[in-house]
Amino acid sequence: MSTDLQWLLIRNYNSFLVxxxxxxxxxxxxPGNLRNLHSHKYSGLANSKTIAVADSPSGVTITTRKVKASPTQxxxxxxxxNIRPRSGGRRALGVASQYAKRGYxxxxxxxxxxxVSTLVAAQKEPKPSPPKKVRGKKAKTFF
Structure with missing residues (x-):
């Protein structure tokens, strides 16, 4: 079945609509919808090629669907x-663009x-905040 026909069948009737x-x-x-928008371009159900980016304990997991895989597999x-959680923005760019370079x-x-960059940034530990400097009357009492 073609992807256009699949989209026409599930466009108005699926359990993932919000x-x-x-x-x-x-x-x-x-699953497989990167922008979470209900459209044929981003659909993880209707397209034969999908890219799913998810959070995992070992970092960020990128899952792609094989081109010739049947829907029942x-x-x-x-x-x-997998991408390690401590990788930077350039690493995220390399991983995201490797699929584009292959034509996927x-x-x-x-x-x-x-x-990918949002999930990597969310996994980083925040920097500790510096101690607040006291001003005014509170500063005079310490000297």
């Missing part, structure tokens, strides 16, 4: 790669980069 505001955008919680139809959905490079 309709919050009647006039606003329609969101989607499906579970584990063998996907490949995964280059239109999703920006969305994958945004998702």
């Amino acid at each position: 309709k919050r505001v009647p006039e606003g955008p329609v969101f989607s919680k499906e 579970v584990a063998t139809g996907y490949t995964t790669s 959905r280059p239109d999703l490079r920006a969305a994958a980069l945004a998702r």
Whole structure:
């Protein structure tokens, strides 16, 4: 079945739709949807090639669907790669762009980069805040 036909069938009827505001955008919680927007371009269900970026204890996991995998394949139809949680923005750019260089959905490079860099930044430990400097009357009492 073609991806266009799949999209026409699941466009209005799937369990991942999130309709919050009647006039606003329609969101989607499906796996493999990088922007969480309900559209054919970002759909993880209707496209044969998908990129899923998820948080994991060992870092960030990028899962791609194999091109010739059938929809019924579970584990063998996907490949995964991990990014260490301490990697920087350039590492995230390299990982996100490696799929675009191979011709695997280059239109999703920006969305994958945004998702990877956000997850890597969220996993970093925040810097400790410096002690506050006392001013005014409180400063005079210490001297």
